[in-house]
Amino acid sequence: MKHNAIALLCGMLFGIGLSLSRMVNPNKVLNFLDITGNWDPSLIFVMLGALPVAMIGFKSILKRPAPILAQKFQFVRKLSVNTSLIVGASIFGVGWGMSGYCPGPAVTGLGLLSFESVVMVITIYLGFFTYNRIFKE
Numbered sequence: 083m084k085h086n087a088i089a090l091l092c093g094m095l096f097g098i099g100l101s102l103s104r105m106v107n108p109n110k111v112l113n114f115l116d117i118t119g120n121w122d123p124s125l126i127f128v129m130l131g132a133l134p135v136a137m138i139g140f141k142s143i144l145k146r147p148a149p150i151l152a153q154k155f156q157f158v159r160k161l162s163v164n165t166s167l168i169v170g171a172s173i174f175g176v177g178w179g180m181s182g183y184c185p186g187p188a189v190t191g192l193g194l195l196s197f198e199s200v201v202m203v204i205t206i207y208l209g210f211f212t213y214n215r216i217f218k219e
Contacts, residue, residue: 084151085151088151096186096190097186097189097190097193100186100187100190101190101194103124103128104124105125105128105186105187106187106190106191106194106196106199107182108181108182108183108187108198109182110122110124110125110182111125111178111182111183111184111187112179112182114126115179173209177205181198181202183198183199183202185203185206187199188202188203188206189203
């Protein structure tokens, strides 16, 4: 129960950050990608603001022998680039570019009762389901 409450709190904090930076607005992202039209560079500043926070956080957290709420750290073991990674990243990028939503803002948009967010989250789960049916993982 404690883990769920902390996960909820972290998710809410992330959603508040996305809302404050207006990254839940797909037009903000689409305007960032439109470098020949109505270009909006503000996404760069959001990323540049998040980078030092993440770097300091990872550096300090990884000095600990274990996470606070788990037995050990879980790291990605697979470091090679393969066809599945390239295809998955390409599908993700095309979906993000077409919709203006990546998963975080899409889920945050559910709290704002955004119809586009509902459609995006449904298609994300449809992608999960389809992948699992094809590759039986």
